[in-house]
Amino acid sequence: MQVDDVLASIADGFVAVDNEWRITFVNAAAERMWNRNAGELAGKAIFSSLNCDPNDPFQAGCVASKKDGEPVAFTAYSEISTGWLEARGYPHPGGYTIFFRDVSAERNSHRATLDKLRKLEAARSINQRIFETSLDLILVVSRRGDFIRVSPSSMAILGYHPDELVGRSAAEILYPEDLESTRAEMRLARRGGLMRNFECRYIRKDGRVVSLAWTGVWSEPEQQHFFIGRDMTERIVAEERLRRSQRLEAVGQLTGGIAHDFNNLLTVVIGNLDLLRDRLHADPQAADFAENALKASLRGAELTRQLLAFSRRQALDAKVIAINELVAAIMGLLRRTLGEQIEIATVLAPDLWPAFVDPAQLESALVNLAINARDAMSGGGRLTIETANKQLDERYAGENVDVVPGDYVMLAVSDTGTGMAPNVLARAFEPFFTTKPPGEGTGLGLSMVYGFARQSQGHIKIYSELEHGTTVRLYLPRATDGAAHAAEAKPTSLPVAKSGERILVVEDNPDVRMVVATQLGELGYRVIEATNAEAALNILERGEGVDLLFSDVVMPGSMGGGDLARAARALRPGLKVLLTSGFAKASMQSGPRAEEFKNLLSKPYRKADLAAKLRATLDAES
Numbered sequence: 001m002q003v004d005d006v007l008a009s010i011a012d013g014f015v016a017v018d019n020e021w022r023i024t025f026v027n028a029a030a031e032r033m034w035n036r037n038a039g040e041l042a043g044k045a046i047f048s049s050l051n052c053d054p055n056d057p058f059q060a061g062c063v064a065s066k067k068d069g070e071p072v073a074f075t076a077y078s079e080i081s082t083g084w085l086e087a088r089g090y091p092h093p094g095g096y097t098i099f100f101r102d103v104s105a106e107r108n109s110h111r112a113t114l115d116k117l118r119k120l121e122a123a124r125s126i127n128q129r130i131f132e133t134s135l136d137l138i139l140v141v142s143r144r145g146d147f148i149r150v151s152p153s154s155m156a157i158l159g160y161h162p163d164e165l166v167g168r169s170a171a172e173i174l175y176p177e178d179l180e181s182t183r184a185e186m187r188l189a190r191r192g193g194l195m196r197n198f199e200c201r202y203i204r205k206d207g208r209v210v211s212l213a214w215t216g217v218w219s220e221p222e223q224q225h226f227f228i229g230r231d232m233t234e235r236i237v238a239e240e241r242l243r244r245s246q247r248l249e250a251v252g253q254l255t256g257g258i259a260h261d262f263n264n265l266l267t268v269v270i271g272n273l274d275l276l277r278d279r280l281h282a283d284p285q286a287a288d289f290a291e292n293a294l295k296a297s298l299r300g301a302e303l304t305r306q307l308l309a310f311s312r313r314q315a316l317d318a319k320v321i322a323i324n325e326l327v328a329a330i331m332g333l334l335r336r337t338l339g340e341q342i343e344i345a346t347v348l349a350p351d352l353w354p355a356f357v358d359p360a361q362l363e364s365a366l367v368n369l370a371i372n373a374r375d376a377m378s379g380g381g382r383l384t385i386e387t388a389n390k391q392l393d394e395r396y397a398g399e400n401v402d403v404v405p406g407d408y409v410m411l412a413v414s415d416t417g418t419g420m421a422p423n424v425l426a427r428a429f430e431p432f433f434t435t436k437p438p439g440e441g442t443g444l445g446l447s448m449v450y451g452f453a454r455q456s457q458g459h460i461k462i463y464s465e466l467e468h469g470t471t472v473r474l475y476l477p478r479a480t481d482g483a484a485h486a487a488e489a490k491p492t493s494l495p496v497a498k499s500g501e502r503i504l505v506v507e508d509n510p511d512v513r514m515v516v517a518t519q520l521g522e523l524g525y526r527v528i529e530a531t532n533a534e535a536a537l538n539i540l541e542r543g544e545g546v547d548l549l550f551s552d553v554v555m556p557g558s559m560g561g562g563d564l565a566r567a568a569r570a571l572r573p574g575l576k577v578l579l580t581s582g583f584a585k586a587s588m589q590s591g592p593r594a595e596e597f598k599n600l601l602s603k604p605y606r607k608a609d610l611a612a613k614l615r616a617t618l619d620a621e622s
Helices: 003-009 028-034 057-064 104-122 128-133 176-192 233-278 284-310 323-338 359-375 394-399 445-455 510-522 533-541 561-571 607-619
Strands: 013-018 023-026 074-080 083-092 095-102 137-142 147-150 196-203 209-219 224-231 319-321 342-347 355-357 381-392 406-415 459-465 469-477 502-506 526-530 548-552 576-581 600-602
Touching: 013 028, 028 095, 057 074, 057 083, 083 104, 104 209, 176 196, 176 209, 233 284, 233 510, 233 607, 319 323, 319 359, 323 342, 323 359, 323 381, 323 406, 355 359, 355 469, 359 381, 359 406, 359 445, 359 469, 381 469, 445 459, 445 469, 502 510, 502 533, 510 526, 510 607, 526 533, 533 548, 533 561, 548 561, 548 607, 561 576, 576 607, 600 607
Parallel strands: 342 381, 502 526, 502 548, 548 576, 576 600
Antiparallel strands: 013 023, 013 095, 074 083, 083 095, 137 147, 137 224, 196 209, 209 224, 319 355, 381 406, 406 469, 459 469
């Protein structure tokens, strides 16, 4: 599930503003809350768009959050549009992201409950059923801040029995940094007699911090405060998950774009080195130089492949596979890679469902996880590989923003190593983040596995405790009927052209086009070159003989490779098409649909890869 899909589907309003409070994004829920269209709000100041008075709590909260020049998170309640909204804002370098939640019903409910409690307390007859069964925390507090009555829900929320709190000062368990702001709210309530809405944190009996959203009122006749507090911990955690997902999505967009540009450069470098190496048989030393340069270029291509994996833009070839068989087949490689100090154990489910996944990428992900586990067990240890059938339900999906409920095949890798601290665990999937010394890791291993899992419509989860080890669980989609099954690869010699075969090469990068044309010529093909889609269509319209269209997908102009291929097929039904790109099919500009063009050659590629893919495409039935 993409971040845009998450924002579109959540019930809370979500708005992004820049540092001048101008609106840059509005989701559908916020449109409904304000009864306004995103188009008419874009670029406008949020305060004037919502007809806020300068003294409005929302505008005041926004302004106050930047008063010292350093933006901070804020929460404000205000009567905006159709009712009362809770606004929760979080700063970032470009401005704020703000979540809106309609609290009208809760506010009215709390007001009614508080009014009832105040009246009943005046008569010394609080309704015990409401008081004792409330899931929210209900407090009666003296003018000085001492607890007079505490609802039984304090045991679940604060870890204290009510008897442990009655008679004590709230200041004893308030989070120190929130003490003065809470006292200020109580003073304002006594001064104005108005309903107050605010947030503060308490310290639970076990030492953990819990955030509570309060609705409170002061009763002058009784000289008491009445409060209802709702535990906000789960909601804050959910919002943090969403922000973390947004961060990874933004980094993925950046790394994917960089990797795509490098793939074009590496296509030129690798292609030229392939050509050069074929011409250096008479000079062994020069041939060695070319071979070393080619090896380095291929290592660079592997790095860009990892970046594309993280950004979910690698080309995947998903098939129905038996994961237990893949694990068994890779055990020899793992034992050689991990060494004798690491004991490897397997716990494989005998009735494991088939999975729909790219077997080569899954094998690479498993090796990456095993190597990470080995590095965490420097003195040796035990690595366990486990498989199981898992059903991820709505509740689990609600706690993990990237999960779609359904059936999954789980592959888990566990170690008995050092484990991860919480701050390390929070950044584990970020590209280039590593705890290893300089020169001992790229920081792309877990990033690649994360991107592979997400692009495969799966999920990844890490469980780790310091000094107790780590478990990484991959959840891969269960195969459905009709999915393509994996076939065994058969080695082939370098295939060449048949007599007179002509290839129309469409590539806007002149260096890439030159290398491709030279390689095709050496393979025996006749080549026609075009710099863009329009030029290629002109060639086809003139009636020149073409056996196959070989086109880049991402090209400048209004027509990309996918559009060109469809237009070419309209002119010449049955024309063979081979597309190439540094991106995966799912993310390409003007991307072809999978059922239309199944042949994709990922950049950078070797001469042998080009030869094999061309021959397979030309020989395939239309």
